[in-house]
Amino acid sequence: GIQVEQSPPDLILQEGANSTLRCNFSDSVNNLQWFHQNPWGQLINLFYIPSGTKQNGRLSATTVATERYSLLYISSSQTTDSGVYFCAVEPIVGANNLFFGTGTRLTVIP
Amino acid sequence: ETGVTQTPRHLVMGMTNKKSLKCEQHLGHNAMYWYKQSAKKPLELMFVYSLEERVENNSVPSRFSPECPNSSHLFLHLHTLQPEDSALYLCASSRNSARSPLHFGNGTRLTVT
Numbered sequence: 001g002i003q004v005e006q007s008p009p010d011l012i013l014q015e016g017a018n019s020t021l022r023c024n025f026s027d028s029v030n031n032l033q034w035f036h037q038n039p040w041g042q043l044i045n046l047f048y049i050p051s052g053t054k055q056n057g058r059l060s061a062t063t064v065a066t067e068r069y070s071l072l073y074i075s076s077s078q079t080t081d082s083g084v085y086f087c088a089v090e091p092i093v094g095a096n097n098l099f100f101g102t103g104t105r106l107t108v109i110p
Numbered sequence: 111e112t113g114v115t116q117t118p119r120h121l122v123m124g125m126t127n128k129k130s131l132k133c134e135q136h137l138g139h140n141a142m143y144w145y146k147q148s149a150k151k152p153l154e155l156m157f158v159y160s161l162e163e164r165v166e167n168n169s170v171p172s173r174f175s176p177e178c179p180n181s182s183h184l185f186l187h188l189h190t191l192q193p194e195d196s197a198l199y200l201c202a203s204s205r206n207s208a209r210s211p212l213h214f215g216n217g218t219r220l221t222v223t
Contacts, residue, residue, distance in 0.1 A: 004152070031209055041198055043214035086153070090209060097166060098212065100153040 002027045002091040006101035013077050013108050021072040021104045023087035030090045032063050032070050033098065037084045046072070046085075077108045113137040116201050116215035123191065124223055131186040131218045133201030139213070140206055142184040144176060147198040147217070159184060160206070191222045 003026040013019055023032070031050040037043045047054050047061040049070065054061055063070040074081055084105050088098040114135045123129050135142060144156040158166035159178040175187040184201055200217045204210040
């Protein structure tokens with residue numbers, strides 16, 4: 001199946017700092033989604049972004065489908081940004097299935 | 111986000127018990143999913159229902175039995191589980207297939223003793 005790799009696996013930031021999270025995938029995809037899982041386990045959909053760039057407040061995401069990667073930018077980080085960030089892709093072959101990466105664990109310290 | 115509600119939040123069961131997990135979505139979506147999240151592993155898709163028909167069964171053992179009586183409700187019936195089945199079980203929904211944004215519930219933390 002498709003491989004989804006995220007980097008870095010762990011990231012510690014001072015509050016107010018910026019960061020970039022990366023998601024690489026091994027095959028062509030129909031769509032890509034970014035999620036944030038908070039410390040209580042709740043997964044929130046951040047972006048549905050098969051290609052191009054989207055922005056939502058302090059977060060933005062860019063997917064370059066032809067080069068098989070996506071980036072999630074977090075600016076002016078806050079302690080509430082802590083948690084695990086997952087990307088998930090739907091391969092062109094094998095629809096109805098999202099494949100998740102192992103995530104980037106972000107800790108924002110005051 | 112309260113669009114997808116899961117109960118119970120926590121469950122402890124013995125290997126011989128029978129229990130059920132419940133999921134309800136209030137988003138008007140047509141597809142519902144069960145995912146399993148174990149420590150140190152990516153989320154694993156278990157089942158997909160689209161318009162109340164099961165369209166995906168990802169080689170899940172028969173001790174897990176899903177049920178989708180209508181497009182708003184999804185159950186996962188559990189029977190004779192093993193300790194390695196302990197995990198966070200997440201329900202999700204989307205407007206159509208995986209080509210729509212996925213919305214998750216809070217999950218059920220299951221411990222099998």
